[in-house]
Amino acid sequence: MPSPALTRKPSTAAPSPAAALKQMLARRQNLMGPNAPLFYRQPLVLARAKGVWLHDVAGRKYLDAYNNVAHVGHGHPAVVKAVQRQMARLNTHTRYLDAAVLDYHERLLDKFPRALGSVVLTCTGSEANDLALRIARLGTGHQGVIVTDWTYHGNTASVSEISSAYNPRPVVPHVRYVRAPQAGGDFVEGVRRAIAYFRDSGIGLAAMLIDPVFSTDGLQAVPKGQVKQAVALVRAAGGLYIADEVQSGFGRLGRFWWGFQSHGVVPDLVTLGKAMGNGYPLAGVVGRRKLIADFRREVMYFNTFGAGHAACAAGRAVLEVIEAEDLLANARSVGAALADDLRALKDEHSCIGEVRGQGFFLGVEIVRGRDDPAPDAERTAQVVERMKDAGVLVSNIGRHDNVLKIRPPMPFAARHARLLVRALDQSLRPAR
């Protein structure tokens, strides 16, 4: 009989994939703390990515219809090269002068209406929204901010106060929530009431800060003119209009560079992030020149990494790729065809409700059935998992967690859209 030592599995053997995953999750929980957000019941362990494709460590590939940070595609060589060259050459801060850094500010501002003439670069969208609130509060002398009631604008202390999707009720007296615009909704009336509250309470109105596509709110279709009406009320009350373009900007909607353009009214401040450096941390606040000047005169604002040379090189490469590869036109045409194909799936799948959105920011509502329009969060979560198993990555949003969020990198082509539609079709069929 062989000794137990010889029959025991040697300790150097690789653990099973399931055991390895469990070990990795335990290690992650210790190092990062529990509840650090993670996607999927069986999380993905990625190895590499290129364009619209992600590859996991087991060699499986996934079509990326979710990640908006890799705006011009994962690992785009123009961005990688621009950053590498700039990091090797010079990567300091704005306390020294640099023509290329100013060039980037100018190229970025060229994409905006002339009324928005200055920009303060930061590193993250959270910093951008935090700064925009500071500018608005200093500029108006008031503290009140109106936001929608199921939204996310970032993670600083100040910006967390307005991220209503994670704060079920306003946690502070200077923030009021309103329901996002939608058919039959009362967005404008909500804004009117919030303004009255800020007037009557003496808090005063600083700004209405909204995501122009109301994505976290569920990417609802906005009845024409509602944002414009609300902005008129806000301005009449002395407040500013801040558009959070962290998700909707840089051409994602196809028709426009910026989400606010779909509402026909120019914001006072616009915040940017995510897509801006294709993964290199870069964000910022674009605004009316006087607002930014007034803030700068009162407050010493310096951001060590903001507007760094490498950040600006990344940002410039992103703008250039968007234009060289005609990515707005791609988002427009492929996005429109994709939306049509998703709508066509309704014939087969009674659980598909509205298909909403523009360009490469689409939402597919999942409901109980043709005769029961109640949201079906459970099924939506299941579809997200099953699409992943079918090799396509999407997510879900909305106050009822029942809207599939489709937000691919911008070089997503017609053939990729067809793969997505096929995967969704399969994922809605009964499991075999």
Place this chain on the structure above:
Amino acid sequence: MPSPALTRKPSTAAPSPAAALKQMLARRQNLMGPNAPLFYRQPLVLARAKGVWLHDVAGRKYLDAYNNVAHVGHGHPAVVKAVQRQMARLNTHTRYLDAAVLDYHERLLDKFPRALGSVVLTCTGSEANDLALRIARLGTGHQGVIVTDWTYHGNTASVSEISSAYNPRPVVPHVRYVRAPQAGGDFVEGVRRAIAYFRDSGIGLAAMLIDPVFSTDGLQAVPKGQVKQAVALVRAAGGLYIADEVQSGFGRLGRFWWGFQSHGVVPDLVTLGKAMGNGYPLAGVVGRRKLIADFRREVMYFNTFGAGHAACAAGRAVLEVIEAEDLLANARSVGAALADDLRALKDEHSCIGEVRGQGFFLGVEIVRGRDDPAPDAERTAQVVERMKDAGVLVSNIGRHDNVLKIRPPMPFAARHARLLVRALDQSLRPAR
């Protein structure tokens, strides 16, 4: 007679350097807003940088004794290569799993006492301090924060409230300022009074947040035991001790990896930034595991670019270079010799007061003269300008703006220190 068109200076001629600079400054003011901070009366227009040297567009080179972000040296090839490879391969976020990302968390935590077992990565030091305050306030259930009265901790709304160098008086009831520790000072007594205020007002104490070397306060020599005493008072009152290592960390002091180690008491939370990614935006909060876990359980905290793959690759390369090039030992020995040489200049220059600091974080106090220890801010500013003209970059700090701040990249060698001392010597002599 030639036509006027032929005699007129062609418009394509390059403007004079002075005119070009003026034009660039006007352009910058429009694009970025006025008062965006800038160094030097005649700002530097940089072209490239390598190691401890910066080169301007006119081909002049400057020894960098100021920039701490380029911690392991400007354009260090190991960091540039690590970022470039990672950006080309995979650069997403922590909602997917990645062993290399976890490895970096672990390697970073290995540099800390075992009591500090978790880390939340962010992009900037401002985000790190903002997050640390959120963790401390949620963990203690109180709002009060004690900081020194001439300090800077960042630029978010929350962190601006504690950046006393730019807010002459506490702007909110939940922040109290105390004078930084120094010989003959009353730091501990100030902390005791602040704690009493928070108790009596019902606000309650969340934390004392300090830069362990009190750099913006003027890099005062801390009387032995004072920080430890203050921390004991803070803890007895239920508050936390947060060390802001954004400037003092990653071995800058030579003897230690972290500034808090010079005071013999382990913080509850430590914030990191600047040096961490050698220019790639990377920062974070290291803390007691339970504190971070309790926060994570209550708050959905996600930072899109924080702990991104490229950020972690940069951070890991920085740790490896610090060890491979033995940069702590370099900071210790070159820093000590530099401090001695700076002190030796006192024989020749009666305007040199105290020479303070450790390793590569030194302060040279500029006073009126041997018999008049009054701060001489004007002369300090002049010396900074003259040292720049002599090809060496330093800055000034302190509540009286009269402390030369010497904080070079870590590969600063003995020969560079000699150049610095010579330039300071020249800059203190009467102008010829």
